[in-house]
Amino acid sequence: MHYHINGTSPKEYKVINYDADVSLLVNQTNESLRAEIVISLYEGDEDQSNSHVIGIESFEQNIQCSISQNDGVSRFQKSSVTDITIGTFFNDATSFKNALRSFAIKENFGVRIKASDKKRVIATCSYQGCQWRIQASLCEDSQSFQVRRVDGEHTCPGINRAGNRLATSAWVANQIQEMVKRYPDISPKEINSGLEKEFGLSLPYMKLWRAREQARDNIFGSVDDNYKWVPTLTAELLDRNPGSHITYTFNAIGNSFQRFYVSFKVCVDGFLFGCRPLISLDACHLKSKYLGVLLSANSVDGNNGLFTIAYVVVEAESKHSWSWFLKNMGETIGTNLSTLSFISDMEKGLGEAIREIYPQAEHRICIRHLWKNIKKNFRCKEGQKMQGLVWAAANAYTNVEMNEKLSELHDLSPTLYSYLISLPYKWSRSQFMIGIGHATNTNNFAESFNAWISDARTKPAVDLIDLIREKVMEQRAQ
Structure with missing residues (x-):
């Protein structure tokens, strides 16, 4: 397999043998550059020197790469939404209804199930006056369903993307399951960004949070079972x-x-x-x-x-x-x-x-947390001087030096002085026990x-x- 980036010169076909070659291909393409990929089919020995070409398939592919600031790879993987047309097969009625939901969300219209039983599923557009209608029925194998009819054209104006009732937490959980498997701690914000690009949705934070938790439960088991x-x-x-x-x-x-x-x-x-x-x-x-x-x-x-x-x-x-x-x-x-x-x-x-x-x-x-507590509960016009004296007393290695700073602090704030000398904790290095070997405060x-x-x-x-x-x-x- 070889590839060439259209619009580049000279026209040189590069070999694709390893994952690194694919990464290089992706990095060289963008929305304006198309890649021509050539697949050569050989007949004969595995050694190509003793083989002859029996066919060449060439096609162009527009390759897009989404980059995430977190790890260089987009965490939201593009989901596969089935394009529902006459003759499309589904494993069962549930698969058809799930696919119809995703298709409706992507195409921005509502769906109402009019009839659903063991042999058929009939759905219409939820907008009053819209004539769109779809029907799928049971196949001869008594399990799979096939779309038999799609009638009418959509005349509805679409629905509110943020308030789309079809985009339930369960549906979102199903869409992001593979992503959560790779990134269990992905944030609801990242999930919303991916859904917005793929489906045009902007969902509430708590719905996305519940969907992520449900996806985690589906993959790793419930939190309750963990205990x-x-x-x-x-x-x-x-x-x-x-x-x-x-x-x-x-x-x-x-x-x-x-x-x-x-x-x-x-x-x-x-x-x-x-x-x-x-x-x-x-x-x-x-x-x-x-x-x-x-x-x-x-x-x-x-x-x-x-x-x-x-x-x-x-x-x-x-x-x-x-x-x-x-x-x-x-x-x-x-x-x-x-x-x-x-x-x-x-x-x-x-x-x-x-x-x-x-x-x-x-x-x-x-001392950092002690100072935060002092700053919160003791007010002084000369706040910077008070802070300097407290820290100087805390970092003093001798009682003489500490008492000098406390004396100055007493003149500045008698209530703070009384608070510090009454503490049941050791907060100055001059008070620390000998033999610990570490004077951190x-x-x-x-x-x-x-x-x-x-x-x-x-x-x-x-x-x-x-x-x-x-x-x-x-x-x-x-």
């Missing part, structure tokens, strides 16, 4: 990772999923024997059907790299959920470590849980973890846990 695999996943992970601490809980009322804790032995050993005794705690909200919150514990290794210790899916962020998480983590790393420091944002209920379960541990607060590596697993946050519990497991496994292998 049934929690016991199986737990048993499999424990079997493949001896010594790990993996557990889950469920609500006795309705036997519904509640929490799932995962801490692999290799991660615990790596923390105890190869990381600084500093643990970052953070929470991020999940985006799957039943929402929930992902709590995580991360540390830093000797190269200041992110090191995941444990993670858990819980129903909500509260003192009770944090306590459950920390108790499970305490069963593996211990709760009486002489040198241990936690750093976190001002998470709901976390401070009380740490003081209750790890009474000897230090609890640092991220921000929770940046927790934010790095959240960004690292951002693509998993849309998944239900089992898929989420397993996807993070894959990431942790790759991280440990590096």
